[in-house]
Amino acid sequence: MQKRNGNLYRALQMNIKELADEAGIDEYKFGYMDITKAELDKFAELVAAHEREECAKLCMEVRLTGAYFAKLIKARSKA
Numbered sequence: 148m149q150k151r152n153g154n155l156y157r158a159l160q161m162n163i164k165e166l167a168d169e170a171g172i173d174e175y176k177f178g179y180m181d182i183t184k185a186e187l188d189k190f191a192e193l194v195a196a197h198e199r200e201e202c203a204k205l206c207m208e209v210r211l212t213g214a215y216f217a218k219l220i221k222a223r224s225k226a
Contacts, residue, residue: 166193199224 167173170190172182199220206217 162197163194166190166197169193196224 167190170193171186172190203217203220206213206220209216
């Protein structure tokens with residue numbers, strides 16, 4: 148389980164820059180804390196959606212109940 152959690156953390160870490168770019172935050176603005184509330188809100192939404200997707204993928208690896216919990220997690224994205 149430790150290796151799986153480490154892989155999840157690395158996957159999220161690698162995607163942080165991509166998510167920040169998608170939210171309109173570039174590394175220079177981030178360095179100077181010149182981020183608008185809208186950019187920060189968008190970034191938070193993107194990170195949460197990415198985390199939900201990764202958690203749902205992990206759930207699918209669990210027999211019997213995994214698909215049920217993955218479906219619940221994905222439903223949160225639509226709420």
